[in-house]
Amino acid sequence: MQDIVQQLANIDTRRATLRRDQFEESPHAGGSGESTILSFKANQPIALRPGGQYRLVPVARESFTTDGSGSTQTFSLAHDLIDSDVSDNVVAYADGSRVTVDAVDYAGDSFDYSDDGTTQDLTVYYVAATQASVKVKKVAPGGSNSETLVEHDAALINRRDPNKDPLEFQLTQSPLQGTIPKDYRLEVTIDGPYSSGRDPDVDPVPSNLLVSIPINRATVAEVEGLSSAVARDTSDRV
Amino acid sequence: MQDLSNIHEYATERQNMVGAPSPILEFSPDDGLFLEILNRAARGSAQGIPIYADLQDADGNQLPIGTSIRFEFERPSDEQRNTVSEVKDNIQPFNNLTIQDQQDEEYVDAVKVPLLGEALRVRDIDTFYVSIDSSAQIDWDNSQLYVEGSTVNERPMN
Numbered sequence: 041m042q043d044i045v046q047q048l049a050n051i052d053t054r055r056a057t058l059r060r061d062q063f064e065e066s067p068h069a070g071g072s073g074e075s076t077i078l079s080f081k082a083n084q085p086i087a088l089r090p091g092g093q094y095r096l097v098p099v100a101r102e103s104f105t106t107d108g109s110g111s112t113q114t115f116s117l118a119h120d121l122i123d124s125d126v127s128d129n130v131v132a133y134a135d136g137s138r139v140t141v142d143a144v145d146y147a148g149d150s151f152d153y154s155d156d157g158t159t160q161d162l163t164v165y166y167v168a169a170t171q172a173s174v175k176v177k178k179v180a181p182g183g184s185n186s187e188t189l190v191e192h193d194a195a196l197i198n199r200r201d202p203n204k205d206p207l208e209f210q211l212t213q214s215p216l217q218g219t220i221p222k223d224y225r226l227e228v229t230i231d232g233p234y235s236s237g238r239d240p241d242v243d244p245v246p247s248n249l250l251v252s253i254p255i256n257r258a259t260v261a262e263v264e265g266l267s268s269a270v271a272r273d274t275s276d277r278v
Numbered sequence: 279m280q281d282l283s284n285i286h287e288y289a290t291e292r293q294n295m296v297g298a299p300s301p302i303l304e305f306s307p308d309d310g311l312f313l314e315i316l317n318r319a320a321r322g323s324a325q326g327i328p329i330y331a332d333l334q335d336a337d338g339n340q341l342p343i344g345t346s347i348r349f350e351f352e353r354p355s356d357e358q359r360n361t362v363s364e365v366k367d368n369i370q371p372f373n374n375l376t377i378q379d380q381q382d383e384e385y386v387d388a389v390k391v392p393l394l395g396e397a398l399r400v401r402d403i404d405t406f407y408v409s410i411d412s413s414a415q416i417d418w419d420n421s422q423l424y425v426e427g428s429t430v431n432e433r434p435m436n
Contacts, residue, residue: 055394059346059367093324093387095368125374128343203371203388247344252367 044269045215048085051263053256055089058226060251067101067243070235074173077237078228078251085258085266086226088189088218092254093206097127097167098174098194099249100234104162106134106155112142115162116150119170119234125201126250129167133244134160165246171195172232176253179225180271187274189217194232209254216273221266226253281427284418288313291418294410301350301359301407302416303423305400312435313400317393320428321383326390327363328426329408330380331372336417345369345412349391351398352405359407364392369410377422401435 063078077098104115123129123146130151132141142152153162172194179186189211197207211218220226228251230236238246284291288307294300307313319328327349333341349363371380371388380389400406408423410416 055364055392057364057367059365060344095370127370128373203375203385206388245344247342250343250368250370254364 041216041269041273044263044265047263048219048266052259053087054259056255056257058251058253058255060249063228063251065238065240067239068230068236070233074175074229074231075237076227076229080226082220082222082224082226084261085222085263086220086255088209088211088220089254089256090209090211090218092209094209094254095202095250095252096174096176096192096197096207096228097248097250098172098198098230098236099127099165099246100168100170101236101238101243101246102164102166102234104164106153106160106162108155108157108159110155110157112152112154114150114152115164116148117164117166119149119168121146121149121166122169122199124167124198125203126198127167128248131165131246131248133163136244138244163244165248167198167248168234169195169199170232170234172230172234172236175229177227177229178220178274179227180267181223185271185274187217187277194230213277214273216270219266219270221270222262223267224270279427280430280432282425282430284421284423293415293417294412296413296415297411299346299348299409299411301409303408305406306404307400307402307432309402310435311402311432313406314431314433315393315398315400315406315425316429316431317396318429319386319390319426321426322386322390324387324390324392326392327429328386328390329423330377330389330426331369331423332377332421333369333372333410333416333423334420335414336420338420339414340373341369341410341412341414341416343368343370343373345410345414347391347408347410349393349398350407350409351400352407354403359409362394362398364394366391377424
């Protein structure tokens with residue numbers, strides 16, 4: 041491992057930030073166990089930046105149908121909506137276009153919306169303080185070898201002020217822990233009672249689901265022997 | 279040291295093109311001078327140039343949270359603008375915090391945009407841009423943007 045660490049030290053890197061639209065998105069159905077909502081395939085070796093400040097805001101997704109009356113209707117959310125400092129608390133879409141809601145009741149976990157006089161399909165993404173486990177994983181091609189790099193409870197990180205107390209990567213178990221070789225994936229998974237993520241063919245953009253992950257990207261296409269070194273390194277721990 | 283802002287004499291206010299990374303502000307110094315913009319501010323601990331901003335559209339709504347922000351740079355020999363900073367993928371700190379809070383020592387690291395290099399040297403023939411990629415268009419009657427002064431030095435060209 042020493043050889044490969046030395047080799048990595050000599051590689052030129054560029055700083056970059058991974059954001060949501062660089063990931064492949066998939067939906068999580070509430071209560072169905074752990075599923076991947078975001079997946080990024082590395083085209084070049086990358087490394088999570090040591091001490092880097094990252095953002096991750098898992099939001100809940102819920103759908104409603106309006107009654108078509110054109111008057112104000114109250115919609116009750118199934119989970120604990122909060123007035124947070126992490127993101128926009130409620131983002132609503134009617135028939136796929138962004139709309140603003142009339143009022144939000146954080147104590148009552150509900151919001152008011154008036155439709156345009158026709159029946160509309162409402163999709164709402166909201167910040168919840170309901171407990172759910174959120175993980176950032178690196179996964180080898182084929183998925184047989186994976187390591188959980190960071191695990192959070194959504195109810196904890198959503199009740200934090202990220203501008204004052206940002207989340208930071210502390211990946212100190214080995215020099216290769218934060219390294220993601222070419223063709224490995226960086227995945228975000230969630231296991232919780234509410235639906236999250238989205239099916240990009242069906243659901244609108246969850247613009248309040250923030251992801252920004254600071255990385256160093258290698259300027260070379262591939263590093264010989266890196267995949268097997270990382271695979272050996274991760275299997276020492278999990 | 280001098281604060282750069284949208285009303286600075288070197289600044290030109292621009293409106294972004296919706297849906298593409300495009301400038302909202304451009305800076306070019308007077309003839310015979312250059313601006314040196316450092317990646318390190320006197321405040322906070324993280325690297326980067328602090329920006330303090332209140333970004334709104336013509337209806338007085340804040341720009342969407344998913345708006346990304348970056349610095350771009352163009353020399354006369356360049357065909358197009360080049361991105362010279364990391365792309366900040368959301369404007370949550372600018373929408374969530376007042377300009378007063380953004381300058382607070384506790385929050386200032388959250389509003390920094392890190393350069394890819396150590397410093398930028400903007401000559402009188404170069405242009406330095408603040409650019410955004412947004413699904414809405416900025417309206418400068420409702421908006422303000424400042425670049426922290428402790429990162430900016432103006433010098434005469436030799």
